[in-house]
Amino acid sequence: MPKNYKDMTVAELEKENQKLMAEKEAIKKRQLAIAKLLAGKQMAEAAKAKVEAMSEEERNLLRQVLGPAGIESKEAVGKPQK
Numbered sequence: 082m083p084k085n086y087k088d089m090t091v092a093e094l095e096k097e098n099q100k101l102m103a104e105k106e107a108i109k110k111r112q113l114a115i116a117k118l119l120a121g122k123q124m125a126e127a128a129k130a131k132v133e134a135m136s137e138e139e140r141n142l143l144r145q146v147l148g149p150a151g152i153e154s155k156e157a158v159g160k161p162q163k
Contacts, residue, residue: 084097
């Protein structure tokens with residue numbers, strides 16, 4: 082049942098306002114975390130689609146560029162940060 086704010090004291094209203102502000106901040110943090118994960122997944126899907134659209138020759142050239150002299154493997158770099 083919704084609260085009747087008209088019947089609340091100033092102290093009660095202040096307390097309720099603080100509670101709602103804390104909830105708002107928690108929701109904002111969750112939303113930002115979700116947005117970050119979503120963006121990463123969207124980029125991964127877009128990259129996968131680009132690679133799948135490449136010819137075999139283009140993929141072989143890409144492997145050469147990203148090979149030993151290119152980007153280090155995940156094991157050499159370390160674990161991703163959360």
